[in-house]
Amino acid sequence: MKVTDHEIFELGEFALGGIPVPDVRLAYTTYGELAPDAANAIVFPTWFAGTHEANEWLIGAGKALDSDRYFVIVPNLFGNGLSSSPSNTPAPYDRARFPHATMLDNVTAQHRLVTERFGITRLALVLGASMGAGQTYQWAVAHPDMVERIAAITGSPRTSPHNQVFLEGLRAALTADAAFADGDYRTPPRRGLRAFARVYAGWGLSQAFYWERVYAALGFETLEDFLIGVWENNFRDWDANDLLAMMHTWEHADIGRTPGFDGDTRAALASITARTLSMPSRKDLYFPPEDEEWAVQHIPDGELRVIPGIWGHLAGGGADPDAAAFIDAALREHLAR
Incomplete structure (x- = not known):
């Protein structure tokens, strides 16, 4: 990994998969300026095999996540080579001995970053694509008092058997x-x-x-x-x-595993108070729209908008101009409500 334009939040001893690991690190980048009342904060977690740079297509002046208006925090996923990962963690937790971090572990670390480093108590939006969408749902369930809106793009609240x-x-x-x-x-x-x-x-x-x-x-x-x-x-x-x-984090993702829900994904979805926008891709082969139709019907304030086109899962990453325009417009509307 040659990405260097990021900061490190030192978590100290932090539990990954229930195992206390010393000197855990969360890599992150911010865009824009935090308002005096801290009311313009957005959290935008990364996806599988991506770093904060992969999220920049939605961030910047004139884009949906306008850095002249919003303060966007992009935390990097555990395992992505920038945050604590098998490749950068010393023995005895190096390589294949790195503990199995969960979606909740990632969000717990991000919550500490948001509250301890920046003093933020309310988030205007949490959003993400693919594994970022899984973290987005986890934020809404674990910290409902903080999250006003979520936008889940080409992802799901739990990983299906297929x-x-x-x-x-x-x-x-x-x-x-x-x-x-x-x-x-x-x-x-x-x-x-x-x-x-x-x-x-x-x-x-x-x-x-x-x-x-x-x-x-x-x-x-x-x-x-x-x-x-x-x-x-x-x-x-x-x-x-x-x-x-x-992959292990992804494969075992399920917001129903959040403490207090005893594995009941429906109950976890029903607990979401954030205004929710789910945007699956019409041709996604492993996060199909049908899965999100099921999820949204259990969220009190949930809305489904299917991204058109034939780009499948990659429609959520900005590569297809038409899909990118669809996502950008939907996010603008979501933030304006």
Whole structure:
């Protein structure tokens, strides 16, 4: 990871997956200025295999998250190589021995950042895409007194069985490389990372995206060029244990596991008091609109808006101009209400 434009919030000893770990660190970046009354704060957590830089497409002057108006905090997910991760944590919690952080662990750390570092007691909006959406739902359930609005983009409050099957396929591809060595590799498991990327390519975008050869319009002459140029290049330099750590957080996400709900996801959804906007992508293969239709009907002030187009899960990341415009407009309206 070569990303350097971030700050570190030192959490000290902090429980990850129920295990107290010393010197846990939360990496974050802020955009804009906090208002004197601290009423313009937004939290925008990162997604799987992304850092704060991946969120910047929605942040800035004239964008939905206007940095001339809002103070946007982007905390990095545990496991992403910037916050505490297998790749940057010393023994005995290094590599495959890194504890399994949960969505609630991430949000608990973010809550401390927001309240202790900035003194914020109310958030105008919490939003995120993919795993960021999972953290968004977790914020609304764990801290209902703080969150006015949430926007969950191409994500869900719990990971479905079909989604878990997808993740198990990724894990199997990555760890099948002999070089992986049960997580104690001396050199990166390159074959496993390439296999991981190619499995992901079949899920991240829709069948229609490939059928219509949208990759050719992006400048890739062949399908193979696209698989290498986008998917393999995207994951080539990631630490394998970091990817697996984030996947475990994703695979076991469920707001019903928040203390007080005894695994009842419906009850957790019903407890959300924030005005809720859910934006699944019409062609998403592992966070389909049907899942969010189910979730929104249990949220007292929930609204569903399906992102049109054929970009599948990647519609939530700003790559498709039409989807990006749809999300930007919906967020502007959501913040104005």
